Amino acid sequence: MKLEDLKKIREKHQKDMILRDGDARVRVVVGMGTSGIAAGARETLRAFLEEIEKRNIADVIVTQAGERGLSSHEPIVTVLEKSKPNIVYGNVTADVARKIVAEHIVNGSPLSDYVLEVSE
Amino acid sequence: MKKRLDVLVCGGAACIASHSQDFKNRLIEVVKDHDLEDEINIIETGCMGPCELGPVMVVYPDGAFYIRLKPEYAQRIVEEHFLKGRPVEEFLWQAPEARKIVEEKRQIPFFEKQHKVVLENCGRIDPENLNEYIGNDGYQALARCLTEMTPDVVIDTVTSSGLRGRGGAGFPTGLKWKLARRSAGDVKYVVCNADEGDPGAFMDRAILEGDPHSVIEGMAISGFAVGASRGFVYVRAEYPLAVRRLRRALEQAREAGLLGESILESDFSFDLEIRIGAGAFVCGEETALMASVEGHRGMPSPKPPYPSEQGLWEKPTVINNVETLANLRHIILKGAEWFAAMGTAKSKGTKVFALSGNVTNTGLVEVPMGITLREIVYDVGGGIPGNKALKAVQTGGPSGGCIPAEHLDTPIDYESLAELGSIMGSGGLIVLDEDNCMVNMAKFFLEFCVEESCGQCSPCRIGLKQMLRVLERITRGEGRLEDLDDLERMAGTIKATSLCGLGQSAPNPVLSTLKYFRDEYEAHIREKRCPALVCTDLITYTILADKCTGCTACARKCPVNAISGEVKKIHVIDQGICIHCGACFEACKFDAIERR
Amino acid sequence: MFHTEAHAPENRHYEQLREFIREQIDKPGPLIQVLHRAQEIFGYLPMEVQDFVAREMNIPHSEVYSVVTFYNFFRTEPIGDHIINVCLGTACHVKGAQLILDALADELDIHVGGTTEDRFFTLSTARCFGACGLAPAMMIDEEVYGKLTVDKARKAIREFRKTTEKK
Numbered sequence: 001m002k003l004e005d006l007k008k009i010r011e012k013h014q015k016d017m018i019l020r021d022g023d024a025r026v027r028v029v030v031g032m033g034t035s036g037i038a039a040g041a042r043e044t045l046r047a048f049l050e051e052i053e054k055r056n057i058a059d060v061i062v063t064q065a066g067e068r069g070l071s072s073h074e075p076i077v078t079v080l081e082k083s084k085p086n087i088v089y090g091n092v093t094a095d096v097a098r099k100i101v102a103e104h105i106v107n108g109s110p111l112s113d114y115v116l117e118v119s120e
Numbered sequence: 121m122k123k124r125l126d127v128l129v130c131g132g133a134a135c136i137a138s139h140s141q142d143f144k145n146r147l148i149e150v151v152k153d154h155d156l157e158d159e160i161n162i163i164e165t166g167c168m169g170p171c172e173l174g175p176v177m178v179v180y181p182d183g184a185f186y187i188r189l190k191p192e193y194a195q196r197i198v199e200e201h202f203l204k205g206r207p208v209e210e211f212l213w214q215a216p217e218a219r220k221i222v223e224e225k226r227q228i229p230f231f232e233k234q235h236k237v238v239l240e241n242c243g244r245i246d247p248e249n250l251n252e253y254i255g256n257d258g259y260q261a262l263a264r265c266l267t268e269m270t271p272d273v274v275i276d277t278v279t280s281s282g283l284r285g286r287g288g289a290g291f292p293t294g295l296k297w298k299l300a301r302r303s304a305g306d307v308k309y310v311v312c313n314a315d316e317g318d319p320g321a322f323m324d325r326a327i328l329e330g331d332p333h334s335v336i337e338g339m340a341i342s343g344f345a346v347g348a349s350r351g352f353v354y355v356r357a358e359y360p361l362a363v364r365r366l367r368r369a370l371e372q373a374r375e376a377g378l379l380g381e382s383i384l385e386s387d388f389s390f391d392l393e394i395r396i397g398a399g400a401f402v403c404g405e406e407t408a409l410m411a412s413v414e415g416h417r418g419m420p421s422p423k424p425p426y427p428s429e430q431g432l433w434e435k436p437t438v439i440n441n442v443e444t445l446a447n448l449r450h451i452i453l454k455g456a457e458w459f460a461a462m463g464t465a466k467s468k469g470t471k472v473f474a475l476s477g478n479v480t481n482t483g484l485v486e487v488p489m490g491i492t493l494r495e496i497v498y499d500v501g502g503g504i505p506g507n508k509a510l511k512a513v514q515t516g517g518p519s520g521g522c523i524p525a526e527h528l529d530t531p532i533d534y535e536s537l538a539e540l541g542s543i544m545g546s547g548g549l550i551v552l553d554e555d556n557c558m559v560n561m562a563k564f565f566l567e568f569c570v571e572e573s574c575g576q577c578s579p580c581r582i583g584l585k586q587m588l589r590v591l592e593r594i595t596r597g598e599g600r601l602e603d604l605d606d607l608e609r610m611a612g613t614i615k616a617t618s619l620c621g622l623g624q625s626a627p628n629p630v631l632s633t634l635k636y637f638r639d640e641y642e643a644h645i646r647e648k649r650c651p652a653l654v655c656t657d658l659i660t661y662t663i664l665a666d667k668c669t670g671c672t673a674c675a676r677k678c679p680v681n682a683i684s685g686e687v688k689k690i691h692v693i694d695q696g697i698c699i700h701c702g703a704c705f706e707a708c709k710f711d712a713i714e715r716r
Numbered sequence: 717m718f719h720t721e722a723h724a725p726e727n728r729h730y731e732q733l734r735e736f737i738r739e740q741i742d743k744p745g746p747l748i749q750v751l752h753r754a755q756e757i758f759g760y761l762p763m764e765v766q767d768f769v770a771r772e773m774n775i776p777h778s779e780v781y782s783v784v785t786f787y788n789f790f791r792t793e794p795i796g797d798h799i800i801n802v803c804l805g806t807a808c809h810v811k812g813a814q815l816i817l818d819a820l821a822d823e824l825d826i827h828v829g830g831t832t833e834d835r836f837f838t839l840s841t842a843r844c845f846g847a848c849g850l851a852p853a854m855m856i857d858e859e860v861y862g863k864l865t866v867d868k869a870r871k872a873i874r875e876f877r878k879t880t881e882k883k
């Protein structure tokens with residue numbers, strides 16, 4: 001890799017371009033560190049994928065990340081949407097995950113009871 | 121035949137009154153225009169309920185709920201949603217609180233007081249995707265070092281930032297590098313200490329799992345600075361996920377040419393290897409760690425020589441902790457002044473603490489040095505559950521100590537913690553409340569160190585064992601008051617004469633609890649009583665005659681048949697037989713058993 | 717005590733190990749990594765395996781033995797098919813890890829360090845998996861279970877057995 005390549009990749013993947021593929025409107029980031037997994041993040045991830053598939057939604061991507069720190073509220077999930085603040089959810093069991101898909105991702109109403117943090 | 125989408129347009133009276141028919145007819149036209157009749161099923165339903173929002177429509181399978189529809193919306197809904205699968209947000213229903221959340225619930229206090237530098241990427245980026253790391257300024261710091269800086273300038277920058285090692289001792293990182301750079305020889309090594317032996321600390325694991333490239337980049341920077349072309353990461357075997365993510369990251373970095381020969385077309389070549397530990401706490405100590413990397417028993421060796429002079433295979437070696445390394449890229453990119461502006465006079469930057477034990481919010485907390493324990497426990501941590509009183513905060517793991525509630529307002533840095541008889545250590549913070557026995561805690565850490573002593577030097581091997589015997593005696597109620605002075609004396613000798621940091625610091629938990637909680641020790645000795653009701657041998661169970669119903673539940677549970685009494689008559693525990701297991705206490709449904 | 721008898725090279729496990737040793741032998745200080753691999757292959761490190769490693773690496777058996785016995789992670793006794801490690805680290809200790817351990821010993825009817833009669837589970841202890849925020853914690857093979865209660869721990873191992881046996 002050359003210096004220019006590094007620069008190019010950087011520009012293409014800048015923070016605000018997290019929704020990299022132009023097609024995606026929403027990105028769901030599931031915390032999959034040891035704490036998350038110990039609290040059931042694998043089931044949460046599976047629930048997101050199944051629910052999105054079941055509802056046949058095309059413009060959502062689901063990715064994994066490490067942990068945000070707040071172990072006691074794992075599994076932790078962040079929902080990123082184009083030109084909206086990021087919403088961090090805590091205690092996202094598989095059931096809550098399905099609700100997030102139905103209410104937040106499809107209908108744009110975040111689930112206030114589970115919101116931990118709203119950030120830019 | 122099942123169609124791709126079911127579109128339910130409300131045909132209830134209220135919606136019809138708000139012209140739902142016009143919308144429906146227009147929708148049918150647009151669908152026809154786009155040749156979608158075979159794929160889309162438009163159905164008129166009865167009243168759906170939210171009449172004041174009409175006309176309404178629901179699309180399945182995704183479940184999108186549209187409100188206040190007008191005929192002119194049909195075109196966009198068909199083109200965006202039905203064709204491309206993206207619901208048209210501005211026409212969708214949003215719960216009234218949806219917008220409010222964004223305004224009101226900005227942050228819970230857990231996040232508010234934190235200042236994320238090292239943990240910035242953790243939980244945000246995909247650790248298995250190199251591009252995301254690069255998109256967050258990844259490898260920019262290394263690039264800057266290679267293209268704009270000389271090794272000496274890099275060392276100067278790190279020195280003037282004031283960065284000190286996050287692995288425990290707080291040694292200035294820049295100075296360590298300078299010494300290694302100055303050491304003679306062509307072959308030098310850098311090592312990342314990811315052994316994280318303090319049971320109760322997990323920041324290094326989280327960094328390796330959540331942002332492995334930041335550690336790789338940090339190691340490359342340190343390799344460039346000291347003149348090493350080869351490095352090792354020593355990770356403990358208990359962290360399989362961290363090892364997997366790190367492995368993956370190494371492969372990607374190699375593939376992208378960010379590790380290997382002539383990195384970014386410079387003349388700097390550098391590569392890394394992972395070494396997996398095998399479960400020995402002492403291997404976190406740097407000389408023991410090097411012995412283990414070399415494939416031997418992890419026995420520490422006396423210093424000097426220091427690793428910076430003679431380390432791995434007797435070559436100059438720099439050993440840094442994971443968190444130390446993860447700080448480097450930020451210092452290079454944002455500058456030494458930026459870093460030095462955070463923290464206290466002698467401890468700069470942020471520190472990640474692992475908050476656990478009896479506290480509401482547990483987890484990793486990154487705060488500027490100099491914050492108080494009270495802020496961490498009460499503001500960030502949300503206080504103690506069940507309104508219990510905080511007794512102490514344990515810091516520094518088996519090498520540290522217990523800080524009592526009266527010192528919660530001390531700003532924490534390397535120096536202030538040492539003054540209080542504890543250490544910063546790797547940053548484990550375990551909150552203890554009124555239900556924790558301090559003598560038991562001291563015994564717990566001592567047991568740990570006795571098990572983990574490598575056995576090489578006698579003060580540590582024999583001395584710690586003797587101290588443990590005394591503590592065991594005290595927790596059994598067989599202690600003598602002189603024992604306390606004996607403990608202090610032995611502790612002093614062991615600290616002064618042990619070969620490595622393990623023995624030199626192992627008496628700390630005993631010393632600090634003796635200093636702040638001597639009354640608890642005395643209660644165990646004089647009154648044969650454990651005030652927190654933890655030490656089983658000192659707990660007495662008695663049956664309260666006025667509450668006992670003679671149900672026999674306790675007698676049936678007792679494993680040693682210490683309880684006698686006839687059905688429906690008052691039962692009695694024979695204290696001579698009782699083994700204090702508490703089975704009767706758990707079994708009694710009438711609160712008739714007293715625990716003291 | 718030491719087996720010197722050469723092992724049949726057709727033994728697939730020894731072949732696997734031999735290959736790994738060949739890959740590693742030129743790297744600096746490979747012994748611990750070789751022993752990790754050997755334990756992965758054989759489940760534990762009996763004298764025969766240690767001896768094999770010594771011969772293949774051309775080092776004294778005493779050196780292999782000294783390393784094996786120094787590190788907690790290496791086992792010289794066989795274990796069951798799955799290993800349960802209950803964390804006894806500080807955070808877990810404070811949150812009652814001992815009760816979890818006692819309950820599992822009772823559930824499986826074995827002592828700590830023991831293996832069930834059907835060789836399915838071995839019950840052991842560890843010092844911190846870094847899941848301290850979810851204390852008390854345990855690990856079954858490589859999967860961590862957090863926020864345990866006595867009941868949750870019992871249920872987890874019953875379910876683990878059910879789902880694993882089905883496969």
Ligand SMILES: Cc1cc2nc3c(=O)[nH]c(=O)nc-3n(C[C@H](O)[C@H](O)[C@H](O)COP(=O)(O)O)c2cc1C
Pocket residue numbers: 284285286287288289290291293313314315316317318401402403404405406407439440441442444445546620621622
């Ligand atoms: C008994 C003992 C255990 C240690 N364990 C660790 C550890 O697990 N992780 C770590 O980074 N440093 C540990 N250290 C400190 C290391 O010896 C060394 O100081 C450190 O890795 C240097 O890196 P730093 O300057 O970046 O902190 C330990 C020290 C002692 C005496």
Ligand code: FES
Pocket residue numbers: 319320321803804805806807808809843844845846847848849851852853
């Ligand atoms: S102390 Fe048990 S996981 Fe850390």
